[in-house]
Amino acid sequence: MKTFTQLRATILAAGLLAASASLFSQEESDFQIAPAADIVSSYVWRGAYQTGPSFQPSISASWKGLSLTAWGSTDFSTADNGSIAKEFDFTLGYSTGGLSIGVTDYWWAGEGSKYGNYSANHFFEGTIGYHFGESFPLGITWNTMLGMDGDKDESGDQLYSTYVEAGYDFSVSGVDLTASVGVAPWTGIYHRAGTDGFALSTIALKASKSIKITDSFSLPVFAQTIIAPNQDNVFLVFGITIE
Numbered sequence: 001m002k003t004f005t006q007l008r009a010t011i012l013a014a015g016l017l018a019a020s021a022s023l024f025s026q027e028e029s030d031f032q033i034a035p036a037a038d039i040v041s042s043y044v045w046r047g048a049y050q051t052g053p054s055f056q057p058s059i060s061a062s063w064k065g066l067s068l069t070a071w072g073s074t075d076f077s078t079a080d081n082g083s084i085a086k087e088f089d090f091t092l093g094y095s096t097g098g099l100s101i102g103v104t105d106y107w108w109a110g111e112g113s114k115y116g117n118y119s120a121n122h123f124f125e126g127t128i129g130y131h132f133g134e135s136f137p138l139g140i141t142w143n144t145m146l147g148m149d150g151d152k153d154e155s156g157d158q159l160y161s162t163y164v165e166a167g168y169d170f171s172v173s174g175v176d177l178t179a180s181v182g183v184a185p186w187t188g189i190y191h192r193a194g195t196d197g198f199a200l201s202t203i204a205l206k207a208s209k210s211i212k213i214t215d216s217f218s219l220p221v222f223a224q225t226i227i228a229p230n231q232d233n234v235f236l237v238f239g240i241t242i243e
């Protein structure tokens with residue numbers, strides 16, 4: 001996999017601090033910082049099981065459609081080899097109207113693994129999406145991996161692994177629902193061994209609701225059922241969101 005040098009990691013961190021400092025100088029109405037976290041019963045990504053119960057914090061800084069988000073995931077358990085499933089992602093994005101674009105740096109080597117140093121084993125992905133609005137609440141996103149050694153086939157050819165998802169939002173009896181379908185248009189990292197070509201990755205339904213605990217506090221929770229035909233698997237995930 002392509003090495004991400006310590007210098008580049010330092011520049012990325014410095015960029016986050018510089019962007020935050022610049023944004024602080026703008027009017028408060030233009031700038032937002034949003035810390036949040038999810039606790040999930042299992043971590044499933046694009047139809048593929050990642051880890052068991054996990055804690056997933058995030059922090060996002062946004063200004064006039066431009067955003068910089070740090071997102072992480074840490075497993076509650078430890079593998080037999082002593083490693084911990086750990087992920088740390090940076091996303092730089094921009095949105096205007098229903099259109100959104102972004103670039104994400106994924107690092108999911110895991111704490112304690114032989115690739116556990118942050119300076120190694122990064123994946124980069126470009127994303128473009130469009131949401132049609134409240135009158136027709138359909139959103140479509142296209143995600144493609146960009147030129148890393150880890151995204152190559154046995155012959156060394158770049159796969160440009162791609163995941164495309166369409167989701168439709170609606171509500172029933174006060175519960176917010178999202179029905180979605182995700183596909184991998186050609187062979188890539190989303191395929192299980194022995195499969196290739198176009199693949200139906202996910203068919204999912206997510207239900208979200210805020211449960212009132214007291215007059216001044218409500219707890220957002222969600223449940224998602226996921227059918228993953230390409231992985232020959234099914235999942236039922238429960239989560240709690242802290243904002």
